[in-house]
Structures are given as structure tokens and as C-alpha cells.
Amino acid sequence: MTSNSYFQVIVYVVTLLALAKPLGWYMARVYEGESVGLNRLLAPIERLMYRLSGVNPKEEMRWTDYAVGLLVFNLLGALAVFALQRLQASLPFNPQHLSGISPDSAFNTAASFATNTNWQGYSGEVTMSYLTQILGLTVQNFVSAATGMAVLVALIRGFTRRNVDTIGNFWVDLTRSTLYILMPLSLILALVLAGQGVVQTFNSYQAVPLVETVSYEQPKLGVDGVALQDAGGKPVMESVEAKEQVVAVGPAASQVAIKQLGTNGGGFFNVNSAHPLENPTPLSNFLEMLSILLIPGALCYTFGMMVGDTRQGWAILTAMTLVFVVLVFIAVPAEQSGNPALAALSVDQSASISQSGGNMEGKETRFGITNSALWAVVTTAASNGSVNAMHDSFTPIGGMVPMWLMQIGEVIFGGVGSGLYGMIMFAIVAVFVSGLMIGRTPEYLGKKIEAYEMKMAAITILIPPLMVLGGTALAVMVEVGKASVFNPGAHGFSEVLYAFSSAGNNNGSAFGGISANTPFYNTLLGLAMLFSRFWLAVPVLAIAGSLAAKKKVPVGLGTLPTHTPLFIALLIGTVLMVGALTFVPALALGPVVEHLQMIGAK
Amino acid sequence: MIKHLKPAIILFVLLSVLTGVIYPAIVTGLAQLLFPSQANGSLMTDNNGKTTGSSLIGQPFSSFGHFWGRPSATAPFPYNAGASSGSNLGPTNPALVDAVKARIQALKIADPDNKAPVPVDLITASGSGLDPQISPAAATYQINRVAKTRNIRPEILRALVDANTESRQWGFLGEPRVNVLKLNLAMDQLSH
Secondary structure, three states: OOHHHHHHHHHHHHHHHHHHHHHHHHHHHHHOOOOOOOHHHHHHHHHHHHHHHOOOOOOOOOHHHHHHHHHHHHHHHHHHHHHHHHHHHHOOOOOOOOOOOOHHHHHHHHHHHHOOOOOOOOOHHHHOOHHHHHHHHHHHHHHHHHHHHHHHHHHHHHHHOOOOOOOOOHHHHHHHHHHHHHHHHHHHHHHHHHHHOOOEOOOOOEEEEEEEEEEEEEEOEOOOOOEOEOOOOOEOEEEEEEEEEEEOOOEHHHHHHHHHHOOOOOOOOOOHHHOOOOOOOHHHHHHHHHHHHHHHHHHHHHHHHHOOOHHHHHHHHHHHHHHHHHHHHHHHHHHHOOOHHHHOOOEEOOOEOOEOOOOOOOOOOOOHHHHHHHHHHHHHHOOOOOOOOOHHHOOHHHHHHHHHHHHOOOOOOOOOOHHHHHHHHHHHHHHHHHHHHHOOOOEEOOEEOOHHHHHHHHHHHHHHHHHHHHHHHHHHHOHHHHHOOOOOOHHHHHHHHHHHHHHOOOOOOOOOOOOOOOHHHHHHHHHHHHHHHHHHHHHHHHHHHHHHOOOOOOOOOOOOOOOOHHHHHHHHHHHHHHHHHHHHHHHHHHHHHHHHHHHHOO | OHHHHHHHHHHHHHHHHHHHHHHHHHHHHHHHHHOHHHHOOOEEEOOOOOEEEEOOOOOOOOOOOOOOOOOOOOOOOOOOOOOOOOOOOOOOOHHHHHHHHHHHHHHHHHOOOOOOOEEHHHOOOOOOOOOOEEOHHHHHHHHHHHHHHHOOOHHHHHHHHHHOEEOOEOOOEOOOEEEHHHHHHHHHHHHO
């Protein structure tokens, strides 16, 4: 790594941590219903929304009501996205006259966006109308993020309340997350991105002349529009000359902003934030990357504030940051070291003042190695899943880091809300394990952790591995699963493992070579996303309800403090143990074998 | 469940209007007002007002008298800005090595005297297939070929490359880079 490379990573981490406190403080005030600077503008809108929908914001919900409200709301969202995709051909704002989307792909995308996964089985600019993008996908980007934040806040209330059976009002948490946190931040980010060159227009795609014409072959169509075939059954090709280039545009900036801030990750264009009109400059790249971890990081401080002890939040943020930084310093050097197969061909892969060098296949010149590898770690630490380089072309180790970050459950920052509630589940397991070791009843933040909480926490920790390993095993056993694989050998297995790691942890990034837009993968990955989202959210709410009903245990001699370096180590250890024990065998078959083959082939 | 249906439906509609209609409309209005060029794709025009391309979207170049950009994996032709795509070739895929060998050979045929190692970004496909830029090293590598083909002094091209090189943003962000389309347009302008 070059000194500039270190510097860029350090600036990123320092900026991220510096913003945790102010934004975390602001969000805590939003969730505690206190007045914030934007109240004068937004409070009337908020009140109007409650009045129209018949919601009494003062009314509290039991955890079961909270969960049912959440499920109904998310089901509606998924149905709306499904319907918009199926009907887009006959709806307005479709200047490219894109046709309706197949049922399996529409199901996959609906599940994907309702679960905050934002896996892209489709290619944005050749598939989705502007209406589907804004009214379907952008809306889900907001409300799926707000849903995750609401579940987190309900869980926090479980710790702060005592002897009550309610955990807040889902409609209020949902509305306030969207109105006071996600929308203002997105508006600012969208405008800055537009200034850098991210497109924001409802005009149709722009044709521009090419300086040099290119000729290419394409299948010749008969008068009936069907591809002609010769006697041998091969398609008849014709030579065509392209004199112009059609530049896909659209209302991208508004969607890209919330795509990053809400840890969604579904790109406006096919190649996501590698596209020059979605991420045009190093500055836009820095801001988009910062936005991925901004809210998940700050929510740690919100958590600390709401439980009345900010050290608790800092402890969790420290654990996340430590794992994150270590993995950055594995991924960046792995990519910087380049590809041994190319080194043999008199290719210059060394870093110098005039090139970034390294493994540049699938990477953009303006981002180089540092920003591509850093982004890969950031986007998979969070359950974001947007990419600014093609992960499929990463070196085996460089690609294993993002894959493993997803597999350990998206808790190193993680999704907005979902990352922290996932991490709190690990904290519950950590205090339980240590409680067993010192022979005391485990407690966390003054609440006793008993069999019920442990069962629920165990479910949340075990569902994603079940989806990942079960799904991968099934896909590599059947022909339809294997047919979609693009790269040969161990890397092909990695493509399948990555796909299920991504769907099974609601990330959304991909080893993009795999042809996942098939009925088999669309269905299986769609189901994995749904299970991993809601079979986690509901048990977490159950814990929230159970904790809220308990009394507060005073801190005693046998209480394990949960803000100390010891606990931070214990928490990291728990996350790593679960992640390592569960996934090392699968990783050995994919990236590890490929790495050995790559360095052995020299 | 029924009691949750009404707030769910109405709030969903209201939030959809807010985040799916009003929010994109505000962003579009302000972006078109404040950054009209960027918001519409950063299109460039020549002196006669004719569009010459987008400063953010690369174009395919293969003639010896132009600087070449990053290899592009878009279909059906390179730099198809209507369907972005990377190659997705894995690092151990033999097809990657074959593609790189063919690109190196094309560069050697175009410039047999150049014995320098090839800068990696010049023979690897970009992530988007639309990368508008190459590294300064990749531009330098091509100066002699273009100078010979065009019969102009390399120093003139060196100056032109430098003029079209962007350094790291704010001095430290990203990587230094040369915009290939702008460079070639400037060069064509020069020889007219």
C-alpha cells in the first residue's frame, strides 16, 4: 500500500467516527420525540400524515402488534413494487418504452427491495422504467431502511423500559425515520452528487456521435423480427456499424443518495456505482462511501444515548471499527498485489505516481485500487451491496473479505438499524457465554438474559447461515443451479456461495458473472432474502417485548461490565467464532482453493 | 391484523408520494436549476454547438492516431452507454489471460518499437465498460505511437496529455487520470 493509500483510508475512518456523535445525538432526539431543528417545517407534515391514516402517535404497541404492523406494511411495499414492474409498459414515465418484467424477476426484485437487500437480478438501464425506479425502488429504499431503524429503536426501548408490555409505535418510528433522518440527508447528498455529475433528469436517453465508428456483428433478424438461422441451426450474423452512442440517463441522483444512506445498494444503472454517471468523481465516491456507514455508525451513539450510557454505544462502535479496519488492510493489499498470471506477460502492475497498478480488471481508473477495495469492504460490512468495481474480478483474497463480511451476519456496522440489532444479538450471546464461564445469571444493560431471549437470539444468528449454506448446497447440486455459473473452477463455486451469502444476509452485492436472472435463482434468492429479513426482525421484536416486561437489575459485583476492552474483545470473539466455524469449510472450497491455485501457477 | 391494514395502506401511499414523487421532483428541479449540464449527462459541444460526446462517458478508439481507452466489456459493441457492464472474468479464468494477451499484441502491432511493460489499466476491462479515463502511465505509453502516426512532435502530445490530466481531487482523493475522449478531441482540433 502506498502512503496515499493509507491516508485515504485514515481520512475515511476518521470522518466516519467524527460524524457518529452529532448524527447519533440528532437521531436519539428524533426517536425520543424531542424537537429538532427541522420541526417547524416537518412537524405539520408529520401530524397531517397521522391524521389522514388514523394513527394516534401517543398510542403504544405490544411487540406482537408492532411486528404485525411491520409485516403488513412491508408486504404492501413488495406488492407495489411487483405490480409496478409487471405493468410498467402501460404506465407513464417510460420514455424508452421498456416492457413489463417477468414474474420471477419481478418477485425477486420486490423481495429484494422490501428486505433492504437490493440484489439486482436485472440491469437497470435496459429493464426499469423511470416510474418503476422512483415510485417503486426509491420508495422501498426509504421505507425498508426506516423499517430496520424502527426495529432497532423498539429493541432499545426494551432495554430502557421496565415492567411494561409496550415497545413504541411502529407507524411513528417509521414515519419519523423517513421524514426527519433519511429524507433531509438524502436531499443534501443528492444535490452534491448532481453537482459532481450524477444525472437527474426525466429526459429520454441521449444519442451522441462517436469520434470513431465501430463495426460489430449481430444476429440478423427476419421480416418477422425473429433471428434467422442457417442450415446448421446457427444464427445468421450481419455486420453493423455504430456511428453513435446512446447514453442512458434518468433520475439517478435522488435514488443513489438514498441507496447509499439507507444501506440499500440497488444501482440505478447495471454496474451500480462503477458507472460514471452514478459515481463520476473521487469526491462523489468518497461521499457515497461515507454515506454507507454514516447512519449505522451513528446509530451506535444513538443507542448509547437512549440507554443512558454512551460508553455502551462506543464499545460496540469500537468493536465494529476494529474488525472493519483489519479487513480493509487485508483487502487493499490483496488487490494491490495484482494478478500473477498477468505479471508473466510483461504487464506493469506496480503502483507509481502515474498509475495505481494492481488488479485493475473490473475497476475504474478514477478509483484505482484503494477506493475500489475500500468500497468493497465498506459495502459488505454494511448490508449495502452497491459496488464501484466488479467483485467477481477481485483476487481470491480480495473477494473473500467481502464474502466473509456478509457471512458473519452483517453486524460490522451492518444495515441501518439491522446491523446494530444484529450486533446486540451477538452481545446477548456474548454475555450469556461469559455468564456461563463465571457462573452468574447473564445480564445486559440491567436486564436479565434468560432462556427465552437466548432462544430468540440463537434463531437470529442461525437463520442466515442456514440460508447461505443450504441455498449454496442446493444450487451446486442441481443442473439449473450450475448452468448459471460463469467462471470455471473454484471461482465458479465462489460465485454461487457469494450469491447466497449476499441474499441470505440482505446485502445485495454479487459476483456479477453468475446469470442469476433465471426462475431458479430469482425464486431461491428471493426466498432467502425474505426469510433472512423477517425471521430476524420478528424474533428481535420478541426480545424487545420480553425485555420491556422485565424489571431492572441493579449493577452488582457479579455484573459483567459491557463497556470495557474486555467486553469488546469478547464481542468480537463471539462474532468471529460463529462466522469462522460456520463458513470456513465453504470458504476453503472457493476462495482459498483459488488463491492456492493462483499463487501455485507461477 | 385488520386494524393495521388502514394505517398501513394510507401511510404507504403517503410515504410513496413523499419519497417517490415529491423528493425526486425537488431533486430534479434543483439539480436542473443549479447544475443543468451535469444533471443531463455532462454533454460537451464544439464551437458550432454540435454535441461531441459526454465528458464522463468513454468512447471506443482503435485507430493508431488516437489514444486508446480502457478495454470495454459492454455488448454488442465496446462503450455501449445504453448497457453498462464489466467483464466479470475471475483472476484465474484462462479467458482473462487470453483477452489480455490479445490486447497486448494489438498494442505491440500498433507500436513495435515500444518495449516498455504495458500499464495494467490499458489491458484490463473497466468495471463499467464506460470508463472515460486512463492512467497517466497508460497515456505516456501511447505518445510515441500517436506522434509517429500523426507525424507530430511527441513534446506537443506530452503537453496535450498533461493539459488533460486531472490530479487527485483535493490533492488526495482517487487517482490521477487522463480523459481519453477530451484528449483525442483536443488533438483532432489541433491538426485541423
